[in-house]
Amino acid sequence: MSTDTVRAGAAGEAAERRREQHGWYFYDWACSVYSTSVLTVFLGPYLTAVAKHAADADGFVHPLGIPVRAGSFFAYAVSASVIVSIFVMPLAGAAADRSGRKKPLLAVAAYLGAAATTGMFFLDGDRYLLGGLLLIVANASLAVSMVLYNSYLPQIAPPEERDAVSSRGWAFGYAAGSLVLIANLVLFTAHDSFGVSESTAVRICLASAGVWWGAFTLVPLKRLRDRRAPAASAGQPSAHGWRQLAATVRD
Template structure:
């Protein structure tokens, strides 16, 4: 056998192994996205608030750790605590993964801790609001940590020219599972009486089923992904505490200012994305006077169309490059918000049109941002840098809601509040447009794909 034939055989074997890992990698999005959709977006907020109100005193307060908290605020505060815990853990776990090379055991620990906490939400009956808050904090923080490790695999399992498509398929898998399980949950919830269940029991089954789904399908990526040998950095510091490690990561990023510039742009426009996701239902119910059933159908519509959006924008990136495609999506977000400002009240059809537009740009803008960032990460620092990326995704997503809330407080109009979010997409567009991504990829020491 000639040397050329041997090399071709080795290349073919390498491609086959890479495709096998990629297919396994997709299934972690498939596993955990159900938590984000069914638990966080639909069921847990209203249910945990009702449980807290059941435990409240005559003035409507609960007293976790002796602190008076309005029952209606308990869910929001629990989410905030989970973000703080995640911010402390993500840099620490990311640095540990890079220094030991053992991403898979850490991913397994995070995934099954989160899945177990979510499955435990079946126990949230009566007035067990403290248990609910604790399980929410554990599940949310575990999801954030697991996503650091999951995202860090992307530059290892996909060649530079493959990453846009691979990342987009991952998001598509996630939105597919989210929509499928949400349909099953809604069938159970809407028909709970025919199943002989109370409404509360049906909700608790829906919550717990997300944890079971998460744990069951996490087996696939954990069987197929593999750890790599560590690329040692002689000048690397020892792993410190969460914030200390985050500071060390950001200091290291100063050696890659173009990577930091992209992260700043992402931080801003993604904050707008996350705020639209979290506040759209408030806008629909309070300003447009739509019923809960209409809002739930809109969430399903977003999930279904986000699959097509993620795959479609992945194809656009192959032709026009990830940066141009993301810039196009930010322009589309701006137009969508402007249209939302003019939506007539009590008209579900136009709200569904708005939800469709959001779905088509949501998955693609997130997937391509992840794949583009993967090109800007120095080799051997994938988990550490993706911890900073994940913090940008989750840890500072309070700025947009603050702007939304302040605008409403000052104007008394949710229409003014929703249009105020345009600033995040406009500023993110300008900052991203100024990033020379080819030069940024070269500066990170990575090969430049043909389209970027």
């Protein structure tokens, strides 16, 4: 094999790696808007207000028949989403590692989360249970998708590039989160000028994060590629995931 052929092959591999890296950055660009606008700024106060609207005379709501202070409902929903994530993430990670099919799993997690977030537009009146359910689904989906997203890094960047590639991914996420949050705050603070109520403005802000998440997820799904799993990894990924989780709990 000639030197020119080797160089051409190396250049082609480098170009393909950069293409995947650029696609990888865009998942942080897609999903960070949820963390910034929805989870950090808008959903907590709004879902609390919805829960208080549905509360009884003593200030309690009763999800699944359990009395919960309306002002604490958002915090309980977040806690429930963390518990769900703890059980689902190892299963998704094991399934991706053992099947080699990370991209379909990433697509399912991302679009489930994006759909749940977009569905928050319908969170009005006293629909606190809908809000809690959508929050749990969106948070757990984000957690699973980030496990799959991060698992691509060793495949698309050699050790000497990983810090730089990871930092660019974070930068893309912060840039998107800041950009959309500014737009959302403009809509929220000047909602009268846009001819919408404050409640409607918040629901538009929530739903816009889901639309953004789903739209820009198309970029990594187009550019990232799956690798064939080693033959030794074949088997039952769900059982392997539960064994990994049990080992983690023991440790």
